[in-house]
Amino acid sequence: MLLDTFATKKSPLRYFLKLSYNGSSFHGWQIQPNAPSVQEFLNDKLSLILRSEINVVGAGRTDTGVHAKVMYAHFDWPEALTDRSAFLNSLNKMLSPAVYVQECLAVKDDAHARFDASNRAYEYWVNRERNPFQHFLAANIFYPLDFDLMNEAANTLCYQGDFSSFSKSKTQTKTNICEIRKAYWEDHGAQWVFHIEADRFLRNMVRAIVGSLVEVGKGRMSIPEFKNMIESKNRSNAGESVPAQGLYLTKVDYPPEIFLDER
Numbered sequence: 001m002l003l004d005t006f007a008t009k010k011s012p013l014r015y016f017l018k019l020s021y022n023g024s025s026f027h028g029w030q031i032q033p034n035a036p037s038v039q040e041f042l043n044d045k046l047s048l049i050l051r052s053e054i055n056v057v058g059a060g061r062t063d064t065g066v067h068a069k070v071m072y073a074h075f076d077w078p079e080a081l082t083d084r085s086a087f088l089n090s091l092n093k094m095l096s097p098a099v100y101v102q103e104c105l106a107v108k109d110d111a112h113a114r115f116d117a118s119n120r121a122y123e124y125w126v127n128r129e130r131n132p133f134q135h136f137l138a139a140n141i142f143y144p145l146d147f148d149l150m151n152e153a154a155n156t157l158c159y160q161g162d163f164s165s166f167s168k169s170k171t172q173t174k175t176n177i178c179e180i181r182k183a184y185w186e187d188h189g190a191q192w193v194f195h196i197e198a199d200r201f202l203r204n205m206v207r208a209i210v211g212s213l214v215e216v217g218k219g220r221m222s223i224p225e226f227k228n229m230i231e232s233k234n235r236s237n238a239g240e241s242v243p244a245q246g247l248y249l250t251k252v253d254y255p256p257e258i259f260l261d262e263r
Contacts, residue, residue, distance in 0.1 A: 014111055015081065016074050016259075017042075017056065018103040023067040024136060024245070025098055030061045038062075038099060042073065045094045049087075050077060059113045059252045060120065063204065065244035067137070069123075072252050074113040111258040119181070120201060121251035124194040124210045124242065131190060138191060139210075139246035145217030147192065150185055153216040153226045154194070157183040157209065164233035166209050167202035176202055176233075183209075197251070204241055211239035 019042070027035035031043075039058060046054035056073040081087050084104045091101055125138035160179040167176050182197040194210055212229065215221040221229070221239070229237045 013080055014074055014076050014107050014109050016072050016103075016105040016107050016111070016113060017101050018105065019071050019073065019099060019101045020069050021067065021071065021100070022098040022137075023062060023065050027064045028062055028066065029058050029068075029071070038068075038071075039073075041096075041099065045091060046075065049090055049094060052077075057113050059117050060201070060249070061203075062247075062249055063207075063244055066247045066249070068249040070251055071249055072113045072117070072254075074107065074111065106260040107258050108260065111254075116254050116258055117252050118255060119197065119199060119251070119253035120249070121182075121195070121197040122201070122206045123248045123250050124196075124206060125246045125248065126192045126194070127190065128192055129190040134191070136245055139243045141214065141242075143218070145214065146219065147185060147187055147217070149223070150213045150217040153213055153223055154183040154185060154196075156223065156227055157196075157230075161230070162233055163202060163205060163230065165230050165235055165238045166205045166212070167235060168204045169235060173202060178202065178205075185213075206247060207241040207244065208235070208238050210242045210246075213239075214242065215239040 021038050023038070025036065026038050026041070029038045031037050031040045039056060042056050043054055046056065054075050054077070056075045059072040062068060062071075081104065088101055088104055095101065125134075127134055127138045127140045128142065130140070130142070157180045160177065162176050163178050164176040167173075178198050178200050180196065180198045182195060184195055186193045186195065194213070196206055196209065212221065212226065216223070216226055
């Protein structure tokens with residue numbers, strides 16, 4: 001489909017793309033040297049379809065192998081996309097089955113996919129029984145775990161504080177203060193799902209939290225020890241990070257006033 005069929009000459013606009021992706025074949029969201037990333041893949045296809053260099057800015061960065069049920073990214077384009085349905089159809093035909101763009105939304109010129117995000121949510125999926133169809137899309141943890149104790153420990157996370165114990169060292173963040181608003185496990189029988197929601201997340205934070213909760217579930221860390229570990233602000237005191245394949249970004253919220261479209 002030709003660009004002229006869904007673009008007209010008007011004032012420059014900023015757009016949010018709402019997308020999802022299977023991270024199994026990507027080295028994370030952010031562009032990496034000599035490794036495929038979702039950001040680079042999307043840039044290439046947008047640049048091809050719009051016949052100009054496009055650089056998208058994501059709501060955050062997901063690590064190698066991490067998935068997104070919902071991710072937002074913004075880009076600027078000096079022409080109004082008048083037929084965004086046709087634009088999305090053309091774009092999705094060019095994308096691999098691992099990436100799908102759900103919406104293209106007009107936003108205010110100063111709206112920012114990362115800095116305007118007010119809330120984010122993740123899920124971490126754990127297989128409790130062998131499942132050949134989910135083997136590479138969830139962590140495989142088959143040894144005994146105390147579900148109720150893990151939920152009790154998860155509940156202690158819901159406050160605003162310094163979560164350095166769950167952060168990679170030597171990051172560029174100015175603060176490790178986060179407000180965790182929800183944290184709990186759901187039992188689906190053959191699968192357990194950990195839900196966590198916060199205003200922001202540190203690098204590797206969710207995987208480190210789940211790894212620490214697993215230590216609680218195995219009986220290697222008590223609830224008081226779990227709390228003391230967080231208060232220590234020392235990553236070496238927390239559990240090992242669980243595999244990336246079980247982690248999904250599931251929600252990113254924005255103030256409604258940044259959108260020009262009715263939602």
